[in-house]
Amino acid sequence: MKVLLLGSGGRESALGSALSASESVDELFAAPGNPGLAQIAEPLELDAEDPDAVVNLAGKIDADLVVIGPEAPLVAGVGDALRGAGRRVFGPSKAAARIEGSKAHAKRLMEEAGIHTAAARTFDAVEPATAYMDELGPPYVIKADGLAAGKGVVVTEDRDRAIRALKESLVEGRFGQAGSRVLVEEFLDGPELSLIAFTDGVTVVPCEPAQDYKRAYDGEAGPNTGGMGSYSPVPACSEDLAHEISHRVIEPMVKHTAARGEPFVGAIYAGLALTSKGPKVIEFNARFGDPETQALIPRLESDLAEVCFACATGELSGTRLSWSDEVCVSVVLASGGYPGHYRTGLPIEGLERAAKHPGVDVFHAGTEVQNGVTVTAGGRVLAVSALGRTFKDARARAYAAAGDIHFDGKHIRSDIALRAERAEETKEEA
Ligand code: AMP
Ligand code: GLY
Helix, strand or coil: CEEEEEECCHHHHHHHHHHHHCCCCCEEEEEECCCCHHHCCEECCCCCCCHHHHHHHHHHHCCCEEEECCHHHHHCCHHHHHHHCCCCEECCCHHHHHHHHCHHHHHHHHHHHCCCECCEEEECCHHHHHHHHHHHCCCEEEEECCCCCCCCEEEECCHHHHHHHHHHHHCCCCCHHHHCCEEEECCCCCCEEEEEEEECCCCEEECCCEEECCEEEHHHEEEECCCCEEEECCCCCCHHHHHHHHHHHHHHHHHHHHHCCCCCCEEEEEEEEEECCEEEEEEEECCCCCCHHHHHHHHECCCHHHHHHHHHCCCCCCCCCCECCCEEEEEEEECCCCCCCCCCCCECECHHHHHCCCCEEEEECCEEEECCEEEECCCEEEEEEEEECCHHHHHHHHHHHHHCCECCCCECCCCCCHHHHHHHHHHHHC
16 A cells, blocks of 8 residues: 655654555655655655645545644644545544643543543633642642643742743743643652553554653753653553553543544553552543654554554454564654754764664654755654663663764763663562
């Protein structure tokens, strides 16, 4: 089949690697893609958030399947436009994607479906929001309602900082329309976990769990980012617990959205905190996680294109996923200053050498080619993923390969999957 993959980030690079390896894929197109994807797929220029433009392009190449990577096209209704034009699509409708597009909406759905999540209320004015914040007490959690590229959430002990976040969003319009409403939320304590599942709107087939590192610096310091690294599987999440989360969180949500007449087709993502009172949802997303996907795809032995096609055609029932016994660690190479201001256009060296390490994939995220030279073009520049028999092996490989890549200001966290490595050591000793 001919597959069109929409997006240009690290997640899409990982998805593209699996789609291009599929025996059922004859041709793979990436729009707009990136220099890494251009090595395995035909790159096509496209504004992926313009439904008409996407429909035209899918028609021109007569795509048998369109896989939508990022949230923005989903929220813009690209999935609906493609389905309206008779295309098979992996990715939810605009209505179903509101689970990510509006945090207030997601809260409502979780309440209706009886899914455990942090207590929260929605506000459009600073004063009542502050009163509720004080009622909950510190640490304070303030979230812009709409899409804010992973930057709309502030978690802080500092009351003044929390009030400033409310004002920035509600009064100063820092996130535009996306921040015209905010959620003030109960703080959830405990390790975080991402569980992503394939669904055709009825059947749910979960991936193995993954863990993401949201903060910019080692030891969970610094501001929230889009994600600085990930690993899979997660020693803190047993098979039973993953099963329970799928059963109590993802399945009820898929059922509930279908009952509302807004069936969810694609990848549904639950971000959870494993609290002392059990798993509670932090957020739902309407797509694969970035950078969780970069740690999941290298372990996926099933044919990704076949699974996405089964979702798109309502034939997921009976599908089982097969995963490598090896673990995977993915380290993000970011631009100095990210998630704040950073420079771009800086030459990147060592990409080929890094990719030669055994079990290593170098996934492009924010890169472009200028005059034949690959340069930085975004906050998260690359993700280096490594498989290994143990977390110790996988971490050693990932960091060795990441160390071979150079650009001015390169920033990586040095503690990705360290927790998992320690858990492994403790288990060996026991
Ligand atoms: P979100 O965009 O909702 O995933 O939030 C980004 C990050 O902020 C999460 O991954 C958590 O690390 C943190 N966070 C969000 N909501 C909460 C909460 N209620 N309690 C604790 N941490 C939170
Ligand atoms: N890694 C978090 C996300 O994809 O939203």
